[in-house]
Every structure is written in structure tokens, then in C-alpha cells.
Amino acid sequence: MRTLAAAVVLVSLSVPLSAVEAPETLDGRWIVLVETENGERRESSIEFTRSGDAVRAVYRSSSDERIVIENARYAEGKLTFSVTRTIDGNEREISFRGEATGKDRIAGIASIGDRKVATVVMERQARPVAKGNPVGKWNVRALAPDGGRTYESVLEVSVKGDRLAGTVTGERGRLDIKSIARKGEGLLIKFDLPLEDQTVPIEIAIRFDGADRLVGRWSVPDSEFSGEWTAARVAAPAAKKEPAKPAVKPAAVAGQWRSSTVLDDGRELRFTIELRRGDDGRLAGRIVMEEYTIDLKDVRLEGDKLSYVIEREQDGETSRIEVAGTIAGKKIAGRWRSQDGSQGEWSGRKVIIADL
Numbered sequence: 001m002r003t004l005a006a007a008v009v010l011v012s013l014s015v016p017l018s019a020v021e022a023p024e025t026l027d028g029r030w031i032v033l034v035e036t037e038n039g040e041r042r043e044s045s046i047e048f049t050r051s052g053d054a055v056r057a058v059y060r061s062s063s064d065e066r067i068v069i070e071n072a073r074y075a076e077g078k079l080t081f082s083v084t085r086t087i088d089g090n091e092r093e094i095s096f097r098g099e100a101t102g103k104d105r106i107a108g109i110a111s112i113g114d115r116k117v118a119t120v121v122m123e124r125q126a127r128p129v130a131k132g133n134p135v136g137k138w139n140v141r142a143l144a145p146d147g148g149r150t151y152e153s154v155l156e157v158s159v160k161g162d163r164l165a166g167t168v169t170g171e172r173g174r175l176d177i178k179s180i181a182r183k184g185e186g187l188l189i190k191f192d193l194p195l196e197d198q199t200v201p202i203e204i205a206i207r208f209d210g211a212d213r214l215v216g217r218w219s220v221p222d223s224e225f226s227g228e229w230t231a232a233r234v235a236a237p238a239a240k241k242e243p244a245k246p247a248v249k250p251a252a253v254a255g256q257w258r259s260s261t262v263l264d265d266g267r268e269l270r271f272t273i274e275l276r277r278g279d280d281g282r283l284a285g286r287i288v289m290e291e292y293t294i295d296l297k298d299v300r301l302e303g304d305k306l307s308y309v310i311e312r313e314q315d316g317e318t319s320r321i322e323v324a325g326t327i328a329g330k331k332i333a334g335r336w337r338s339q340d341g342s343q344g345e346w347s348g349r350k351v352i353i354a355d356l
Contacts, residue, residue, distance in 0.1 A: 022077030022100035023124070025050050030106075030122045032059075037117060046122065049217055050074065057081070058228070068147060079106060096120075132208035134180070134187060135159060138231040140168070142218055145227050155189075155231055186216065204229055248304045248327050250277050257332060259348030273348060275299070306332065 026048035035041045046059045055072035072081035077100040084093050094117070098108030104124035109116050138155040153170030157180060164180035168191055177191045186207030193200045206216030212233035219226035257273040273296075275285040283299040287310065296308040307324040325334025325346070333347040 021103045023103055023106075026055055026074055026079070029125045031125050032120060032122050034110075034118050034120045045125070048072070048074075055079070055081075056226075066147075098122075132211050132214075134164065134214075136236070137234040138214065139234055140170075140229070140231045142229045143227040145225050147227070154234075187214075206231070248301060248306075250281070250283055250301055253283065253301060253306065253327065256351040257348040258351055259332075259346055261336065261344055261346035263344070264342055272351075304328070306334075 027050050029045055029047045032044045032046050033041070034044075044059065044061045046057050049056045055074045057069040057072050059067040059069065061067075067083065069081050069083060072079065074080075078098070079100075080095075080097045082093055082095045084091055086092075092112050094110055094112055096108070096110050098106050098120070101107045106122045108120065110118045110120055134157045136157060138157070140153045140155050142151045142153070143149070144151070151170065153168050155166060155168055157164055157166040159165070166177045166180060166189075168175045168177060172194055175191055175193070177189060179188075179190045181188050183205065184207075186205065189204040189206070191202055193202050201221055202218055203221055204216060204218045206214045206229060209215045214229075214231040216229050217226050218229045254275050254277050257275070258270075259273055260268055260270045262268055270289075272288045273285060274288060275283055278284050283301055285296045285299055285308070287294045287296065294310055294312055297311055299308045300306070304327045305324065306327055307322070310321040310323065312319050319339065321336055321338045323334065323336045323346070325332045325348075330350040330352070331347070332349075333345070335343060335345055337343040
């Protein structure tokens with residue numbers, strides 16, 4: 001009976017259809033709820049791929065049994081197909097016919113001959129919109145049309161100018177992709193596959209199943225050749241961490257730094273920064289120029305970054321300049337920015353005994 005339940009779960013059912021919105025396409029995954037005549041209930045899933053009136057379906061039971069259905073037909077809200085299964089040692093053809101009872105629902109019966117064996121309801125599983133980034137390397141598995149063989153390859157997608165480009169590397173070597181185009185929620189990939197005496201065009205219609213997985217089908221245009229196609233993103237190697245720069249000690253910063261900057265009017269301003277360590281270990285200092293000196297405020301040393309604030313009162317107003325620089329040995333360079341929006345670059349060099 002379990003075999004029978006698994007078979008009849010693949011249904012299309014007969015229910016009167018009156019003024020309901022039928023699905024335009026069955027493409028996607030559906031949850032299947034089946035109840036046999038003896039009251040046994042099961043849940044499984046089926047995924048449809050449609051081409052014209054022909055519908056290909058792959059059914060997966062709750063125990064992960066996989067059954068391919070090639071003879072399904074769907075038109076005007078009606079779905080029919082049949083499968084041959086071995087039940088109690090005998091081969092039986094189970095027929096399915098059903099009609100849409102809503103945009104995302106199909107219901108009806110499955111039968112063997114004239115005998116009804118189950119009532120089945122199929123409900124479309126909502127598919128989250130998964131907009132992913134295809135750029136990168138992907139490990140690909142493509143099934144042969146009969147599902148009997150798996151072909152493995154590597155897909156690499158990159159950006160060239162304003163378009164996507166890439167290659168496929170497999171048994172036939174490295175092949176350039178002709179085009180990669182966005183199509184709805186997914187992608188359409190086209191390339192030519194060289195065989196012994198001909199070149200066969202291949203199209204792959206895929207969609208994102210999460211950020212790092214692609215699912216879909218490959219096909220040969222204007223033919224019945226097609227198969228399942230999946231790809232998993234290859235994780236990028238961990239970025240090599242740059243060794244942390246050793247922190248500059250306050251004692252190495254204390255002293256005089258002869259510095260200069262260029263003002264907005266093009267004049268070069270020369271000054272000396274004098275830094276010292278206070279009794280509490282913190283840095284303090286001042287800027288010395290020919291006409292005056294200015295005490296520094298909020299002097300900070302974080303790693304190799306030095307920053308401080310200059311405040312000066314003139315004509316009853318206080319102007320504020322924020323200064324930051326990076327120390328590299330006996331040199332320092334950085335930028336300053338005033339509260340009126342003007343800014344510029346500055347640099348300096350530490351004074352050593354030979355300079356005095």
C-alpha cells in the first residue's frame with residue numbers, strides 16, 4: 001500500500017471548474033497532499049517544468065524517492081498524466097486527471113482503470129524572490145536527459161564592461177559563454193558545445209535557490225534533449241590578513257616635528273609641532289609659529305594615527321581645525337579640516353639632534 005500511496009501522490013484530479021483563476025504555468029515546486037481510499041494520508045512534493053503544452057515533472061516522495069514524469073499535459077487549467085508502477089508484484093498504470101481550483105491549487109483524483117484510488121490536492125509552494133550575485137566560481141552538476149549520468153564542470157562568471165561574461169570548464173575543455181542574461185528572477189546562459197562532428201547550442205535557464213546555489217535545466221533548442229542542472233558557489237579563499245602594524249609608543253612621538261601645509265590661497269605655511277608626555281602619560285603639545293603659539297586640544301595616539309584639535313579665538317569668534325596624520329618612522333603626513341569646510345594636506349618630519 002505504501003508503493004500505491006507514493007504513486008498516486010503524483011496526481012491531477014477531477015473537480016468541476018467554474019470561474020476560478022487557473023495557473024498560467026505550473027513551473028515551480030508544489031506540495032502534494034494525498035489521501036487514499038483507505039484513509040492513508042501522505043505529503044510529498046513535485047516540481048514542474050513546462051514547454052508549450054508539454055510538462056515535465058519530477059516527483060520526490062517523503063522518503064526522497066525520485067520519479068520522472070515525461071507525459072504530463074497542461075492546458076486550460078487541466079492537468080493529466082500517467083505513470084506505470086509495480087504494485088504488489090504487478091505493473092499497474094495509474095492515471096491522473098485534474099483541474100485548477102485556484103491560481104495556486106489543483107485538486108482531483110487518481111485511478112487505476114475505472115477505479116478511483118486516491119484524492120489528491122497540490123498547492124504551489126511560495127518561492128521567495130532570491131536575487132543573487134552570479135559573479136564568481138560555481139561547481140556544476142548536470143544530469144543527462146534520462147538522469148542516468150551526471151556531468152560535472154566549473155562555471156566562472158565575471159563582469160566585463162556593462163555585461164556578464166564567463167566560461168565553462170569540463171570534459172570538453174574550457175568553453176567561452178556566448179551570453180549571460182537576466183531573465184525574470186534568474187539567468188539564461190548560452191554557449192556552444194563542440195562534439196565529434198558538430199557544434200551543439202546549449203541553453204541553461206536557472207534561478208537562485210539562496211545566495212550560493214543555482215538550480216534549473218539545460219536544454220538544446222528546438223529538441224527534446226534537456227536535463228536538470230544545479231550549481232554550488234565555490235567559497236572564495238580567505239583574504240590574507242595584513243600583519244598588524246605595531247603601535248607607535250608615545251615616547252617615540254614626543255619631541256619636535258617640523259611641518260608645513262599649503263593654504264587655499266597657495267601660500268605655504270610652516271610650523272613646528274611640539275609634543276610631550278604629561279605626568280598622567282597622556283600626550284599634550286602646542287604648535288609654534290613665528291608670531292604665536294597655539295596649545296593643542298584632544299591629542300590622541302591610536303596605533304600609528306595621531307590626531308589633535310586646534311582652537312583659536314579671533315575677533316570674538318572661535319575657529320576650530322581638526323588635524324589627523326599617520327606616523328611612519330620619523331615622518332608624518334595627513335589632512336586637516338576646518339569648521340568652514342576648507343581642508344588640505346600636511347606633512348612633517350621629526351627633528352633629531354643633527355637638525356638642531
